[in-house]
Amino acid sequence: MALPQTEMRPMGKPILRKEDPRLIRGKGRYVDDILLPNMLHLCILRSPYAHARIRRIDTSKAEAAPGVKLVLTGEDLAKMNLAWMPTLAGDVQMVLATDKVLFQYQEVAAVVAETRAQAEDAIQLIEVDYEPLPVVVDPFKALEPEAPILREDKEKKSNHIWHWEAGDREETEAIFREAPIVVKQDVRFQRVHPSPLEPCGCVADYNTATGKLVFYVTSQAPHVHRTAIALTTGFPEHMIQVISPDVGGGFGNKVPVYPGYVVAIVASLKLGVPVKWIETRTENIASTHFARDYYMTAEIAATEDGKMLALRVKTIADHGAFDATANPTKYPAGLYSIVTGSYDFKAAFVEVDGIHTNKPPGGVAYRCSFRVTEASYLIERVVDIVARRLNMDPVELRLRNFIRKEQFPYRSPTGWVYDSGDYEKTLKLALERIGYEELRKEQAEKRARGELMGIGISTFTEIVGAGPSHSFDILGIKMFDSAEIRVHPMGKVIARLGVRHQGQGHETTFAQIIAEELGLSIDDVVVEEGDTDTAPYGLGTYASRSTPTAGAAAALCARRIRDKARKIAAHLLEVNEDDVVWDGAAFSVKGLPGRSVTMKDVAFAAYTNVPDGIEPGLEATYYYNPPNLTFPYGAYIAVVDIDKGTGAVKVRRFLAVDDCGNVINPMIVEGQVHGGLTEGFAIAFMQDIPYDADGNCLAPNWMDYLVPTSLDTPRWETDRTVTPSPHHPIGAKGVGESPNVGSPAAFVNAVLDALAPFGVEHIDMPIYPWKVWKILREHGITE
């Protein structure tokens, strides 16, 4: 059964998803569903220590275990020059440890066996003699002179990795010197993990007869993975086919190359049969790349009447054992300098220092456009504290400091050029929809009765859609993206893009763009992604970049096809090309509306009746290099009630008003907002990956690293304003990450608003009930 969807002009409509029919039948094809003949299974032995020298590894018992075909250690890989591999951040990372381990759960050895169970049994038989070394878990302690140097392989004998800064130090300091009011706050963004429901995994399939390596991997960036594999292994790139089949969620977790991938490839090359590696949830959380882990200090200089003048930010970034942050290469702290947010500061200065500790490497952009979540949370949190100090309503302070509509395009003090926005309009809509005035009245009444109710605002600005490629690249590869469209003789279309969706609905939204541009029905267009042999080169799906880059490529590629179609239409209509007009559905002759040909007529003619001097066929490729990023934004409001007896916070209402420019499919946009808010909620109230003093991971599974269920999750309310991006071909901006970027501050601001009577200005996330309970007890509140 298929619901009929013959929608013409599908743009902006809530078209049901084309990917769903297979997924609701259990016929998706995720990487673990790939079952190949003679396939073997790989399991990895991991370090129990966070920092230890490896004295000896004895694999003899494992080699003799039932079903075992191959055992690999770092020494074996070193012979192939593969014991280390490059990270996306320009550092290197161990594939299998040779002389020492630097974090708990680090990859030490691997076993390939006939079944997964046999491989798991055999890794228990590997004997490793470790000599424990002093452990550094605190990045501040890592900088102390007596701290052990963790990375002995590096030339720089320090745990300090890099220093990065943006903005104007002198101008900012001058303003601070004169400022009537300075507000300073330390804010922690804890270590979290994207933890998509499907863990990471791969099947490496080297064919000894053809010499081709087919690499199935749950990947957000298959082309980048192909190039990275070619660079790391020296295997010729044209003989590598990376296939990213259905991906069970990514959220940034599936951008990097992980050691298990390299080991699986080596094993398949050695054994000449397919080798599968699927990690467990524990391996996913405890070894694949984490997100955030920023220690931030912000200072805002302001006048007494609430004009914010300058912003100064200092940050310590814990990158773990290897700097494997997934950022554009020139931006080690990503787009963190968007930290001035929605406000018109005169000056700003931002510094970040990256530090090594004995923890897993990272950090990835977890549903985030490269450190934008940290930045948005910081500014939205500290603006609230400024309002508190000035005794002003947080809405009033925001309205007084917003970048005004007429200032766009707006150059921020850290150098970004915001494309478009109307912050006041969006916030006012949110206030009206939630009934802000009445809520404040209710709160006053409740306060008088001793009840704890809070209202939290977040009016964030995001920055998404990297390139432009003059400043954005990953290891030198420019951050463009691409589309290729083929129109077949019957007017049916196959389109392939360089990005790779993981639930965002590209098979539907990109079909909508192409159908709209070509005057076809949504059912006439099939969108394919994820196979590097068929799709044009692209940088992948993360950082909300798919619609800003590949979406633009799809529209412009379709327009390229329309340009050629116009020539063929002129031939069919027997007029000059200049006399042909396109009305969105057909070509007709200027001034003669009766005579027209559709795209289907043209497609048929492109293969059967091509005029002289025109190449047959109807297809095109477009590589889109965006002229700028897009700047989606939103106004979010949370309403919470706090239980005085337990400290539990109940989110009573949450309204998200987003502005992501023109909307392709409102149903999908709303779905993305629901999902992102849920992850923001989890980060605000539930998620943290702490380590003890010995570097033991204290939340390596979903019993300790909490994921919200349907019972925990609040009901979401959504609305939108539309301020198109002026430079994007269809006026769209990215949206998938806005709710995760913007919501944590709204939740936390609401809690602190509820606790305002006690003078508490800040609590670090996650806001567990015990933290609130403790504060209440300290203030003598006992029930």
Next chain:
Amino acid sequence: MKIRVKVNGKPYEADVEPRTLLAYFLRETLKLTGTHIGCDTTTCGACTVLLDGKAVKSCTILAVQADGREVMTVEGLEKDGQLHPLQAAFWEEHALHCGYCTPGMLMASYALLQENPMPTEEEIRFGLSGNVCRCTGYMNIVKAVQSAARKLSVESREAVGEVATSGTAAD
């Protein structure tokens, strides 16, 4: 060990290691890969199937425990090329993004509606709280279950109506 088990109405006989989990038996031996695996702590419910009509997490049941019993997986929902109303509702209400949780969600919802054909929103949220979705935020999943419940109740009323009509005719 030899086991006999009926899966989606079809009888199977197989030799399994005693430690084989039902989830792996379904996925690897029977090649029914619709049942997914998402965790190692019985937290996520991606592996939910019905065992003799009850929702179970197949990652926490041994294949040998299914001996002589009946299993239903997501692949068994569609009948004669017709999507089950729950499947159609998940599609219509946009109750899935990546789709990895969907088979487990469908099976848990199926069991819920068997027990409680007209659940309230609270009852649905409680009934599905053993199933994690990392993508959707659950609102549309709740809506889908509500919409399927309405559709199923109309269908069952119609079916009852038909029986009554033919009964009258036979009299």
